[in-house]
Amino acid sequence: MLRSRHLDVLASNQLARRLTAAFEPGVNVARFAFLNPIVPDLTPDWVTFTRLVAETLRASLERHREDARFRALVGELAARSDDFNRAWAGPRPEPPGTGQFGWEHPVVGRLALAYQELRARGGEDGEVLVLWRPVDGVSAERLERLRTGGDPVPG
Template sequence: MSDLLGDLVRAVGELPVLLRNGYLDVVVANDLAQRLTAAFTPGTNIARSAFLDPGASRATTPWEATARDVAGLLRERSAEHLDDPRFRGLVGELAARSDDFNRAWQAGVPPRPGTGSFAVEHPVVGRLALTWVDLLAPAQPPGLTLTVVRPDDATTAQRLQSLRTRP
C-alpha cells in the first residue's frame, strides 16, 4: 500500500474513512471511523468482528443485510484464494464458530455492489443512519478497498460531528 493512500485516509476528518484488504482486515482508518465502531480499528478483521463479537450484531442494523454483505464479500473473493491458507482459515473459523455466518454463506447472496445503508447504535451519540461507498484502490494490491461512510440525514450528520469533536 502506498503511503499516499494511507495519508489520504488519515487526513479526511469530516467523514469516517477506512482502507481494508481482501481478507477484510482494516489496514488504516481515520479517527472518526475508529470512534464510530471498534470494528474499524486498524488490525481488526471486519468479518471476525461482525460474526464473532457478540455486541456487533446488536449494534449494526439491519443485521441480516450486514451478515449477507460480509459473508458475500468473502464468498466473492473465495475463488481468488483457493490456495490461500490464511483465507481458508478465516472462512473455516467463521463457519465453525458462527451460525449466522453459515446461514449467510450458504444463502450465496452476493454483496451489495459498492454501496449500502446501515445504522449503528453508538453508545455515546445514539443511532447513526449511514451509507457506505466502496472504491477500489487502483495500482494497489488486489482487494484493497477504500470505504467512505456518510450520514443519511441531518441528525446523523450532527451526531457524527459531535463524535468527531469529542475529546
C-alpha cells in the same frame, strides 16, 4: 477506512475508530462482526449486515481462490458462528460496493450511514478504501458530535 481483501483494517482515521472498534488497524472486520457478541445488538438490521459481510468475503474468494489465509478465515467463521453459516448459505445480495445500513452507536445513538468502496488498482493485497457518509440530518449531526467529541445526543 482502508481494508485488505481479508477484511483486515490497514488504516483508518480517528472518526472511523470512534464510530466502531471494528475499524481499528489490525482488526479483522469479519471476525469482529461474527464473533463479537455485542455486534448484533448494535446493528438494527442484523440479517442484512451479515449477508453484506459474507458476500464481501465471497466476492474476495472468487477473485483469490488460491488464498490459503482466506480459506482459513472462512473456515474459522464457519466453525464458530451460526450467523455466519446462515449468511453464507443464504440468498446472495447484490455485490458489495455501495449501500447503507443503520448502526446503534453507544454514545451518540442511531446512525444511518451510506458507504462506497473504492478498489485500489494494482494493490498487492486487494486494498479497498471504504468511505462513509450520513444519509440524513440527524445522522450528520450525530456523526459530527462523534467527530468533535461533543455531548451525547439523546436517543
